[in-house]
Amino acid sequence: xxxxxxxxxxxxxxxxxxxxxxxxxxxxxxxxxxxxxxxxxxxxxxxxxxxxxxxxxxxxxxxxxxxxxxxxxxxxxxxxxxxxxxxxx
Numbered sequence: 001x002x003x004x005x006x007x008x009x010x011x012x013x014x015x016x017x018x019x020x021x022x023x024x025x026x027x028x029x030x031x032x033x034x035x036x037x038x039x040x041x042x043x044x045x046x047x048x049x050x051x052x053x054x055x056x057x058x059x060x061x062x063x064x065x066x067x068x069x070x071x072x073x074x075x076x077x078x079x080x081x082x083x084x085x086x087x088x089x
Contacts (some may be wrong), residue, residue, distance in 0.1 A: 011050050021085065024049030028084055030067055034059045036078075036087040038069070043081075 003009075019053045021041065030036060038055050040047055046066055057071035057080070 007049060026085060030059045030087065032059055032061060034089060036089060037068060038086060039088050041085050044085045046081050047086055048080050052080060
Protein backbone atom coordinates (compact mmCIF):
# COMPACT_ATOMS: atom_id res chain seq x y z
CA UNK A 1 0.00 0.00 0.00
CA UNK A 2 1.35 3.43 -0.90
CA UNK A 3 2.04 5.66 2.05
CA UNK A 4 0.23 8.93 2.57
CA UNK A 5 2.01 12.12 1.53
CA UNK A 6 -0.23 14.74 3.09
CA UNK A 7 0.77 18.22 4.19
CA UNK A 8 1.84 16.96 7.63
CA UNK A 9 4.02 14.09 6.44
CA UNK A 10 7.62 14.24 7.72
CA UNK A 11 6.63 16.93 10.23
CA UNK A 12 6.54 14.84 13.40
CA UNK A 13 9.85 16.15 14.73
CA UNK A 14 8.89 19.77 14.20
CA UNK A 15 5.45 19.45 15.74
CA UNK A 16 6.06 16.88 18.47
CA UNK A 17 6.20 19.25 21.44
CA UNK A 18 2.95 19.16 23.33
CA UNK A 19 3.66 21.69 26.05
CA UNK A 20 0.87 23.72 27.55
CA UNK A 21 1.02 27.44 26.93
CA UNK A 22 0.60 30.08 29.60
CA UNK A 23 -2.37 32.40 29.72
CA UNK A 24 -0.35 35.36 28.44
CA UNK A 25 0.41 33.51 25.21
CA UNK A 26 -3.21 32.38 24.83
CA UNK A 27 -4.70 35.82 25.49
CA UNK A 28 -2.22 38.01 23.61
CA UNK A 29 -3.65 40.67 21.33
CA UNK A 30 -2.22 42.16 18.16
CA UNK A 31 -3.08 45.48 16.56
CA UNK A 32 -3.40 46.14 12.85
CA UNK A 33 0.05 46.96 11.49
CA UNK A 34 2.01 44.87 14.02
CA UNK A 35 4.92 42.82 12.70
CA UNK A 36 4.55 39.17 13.71
CA UNK A 37 6.44 35.91 13.27
CA UNK A 38 4.65 32.63 12.57
CA UNK A 39 5.50 30.11 15.31
CA UNK A 40 3.53 26.85 15.10
CA UNK A 41 2.09 25.27 18.27
CA UNK A 42 1.06 21.69 17.64
CA UNK A 43 -1.89 21.23 19.97
CA UNK A 44 -4.03 24.15 18.80
CA UNK A 45 -6.39 24.75 15.88
CA UNK A 46 -6.04 27.40 13.22
CA UNK A 47 -2.51 26.28 12.35
CA UNK A 48 -1.15 27.50 9.01
CA UNK A 49 0.66 25.24 6.57
CA UNK A 50 4.09 24.20 7.90
CA UNK A 51 5.85 25.83 4.94
CA UNK A 52 5.10 29.24 6.51
CA UNK A 53 6.86 28.34 9.79
CA UNK A 54 9.28 31.10 10.81
CA UNK A 55 8.05 33.64 8.27
CA UNK A 56 7.43 37.25 9.22
CA UNK A 57 4.42 39.24 8.20
CA UNK A 58 2.11 42.12 9.04
CA UNK A 59 -1.30 41.93 10.70
CA UNK A 60 -3.79 43.53 8.31
CA UNK A 61 -7.07 42.61 9.97
CA UNK A 62 -9.13 40.27 12.11
CA UNK A 63 -11.52 37.52 11.18
CA UNK A 64 -13.42 36.31 14.20
CA UNK A 65 -10.87 35.21 16.81
CA UNK A 66 -8.11 34.88 14.19
CA UNK A 67 -5.82 37.40 12.53
CA UNK A 68 -5.27 38.05 8.84
CA UNK A 69 -1.51 38.16 8.26
CA UNK A 70 0.04 39.28 4.99
CA UNK A 71 3.38 37.71 4.08
CA UNK A 72 5.61 37.95 1.06
CA UNK A 73 6.25 34.61 -0.66
CA UNK A 74 8.79 35.13 -3.44
CA UNK A 75 7.13 37.91 -5.52
CA UNK A 76 3.57 37.22 -4.37
CA UNK A 77 1.82 38.70 -1.34
CA UNK A 78 -0.30 36.14 0.48
CA UNK A 79 -2.95 36.52 3.17
CA UNK A 80 -3.07 33.85 5.86
CA UNK A 81 -5.76 33.46 8.51
CA UNK A 82 -4.01 32.39 11.72
CA UNK A 83 -5.13 32.21 15.34
CA UNK A 84 -3.12 34.24 17.85
CA UNK A 85 -1.57 31.18 19.50
CA UNK A 86 0.63 30.64 16.42
CA UNK A 87 1.92 34.23 16.31
CA UNK A 88 4.55 36.13 18.25
CA UNK A 89 5.79 39.72 18.03
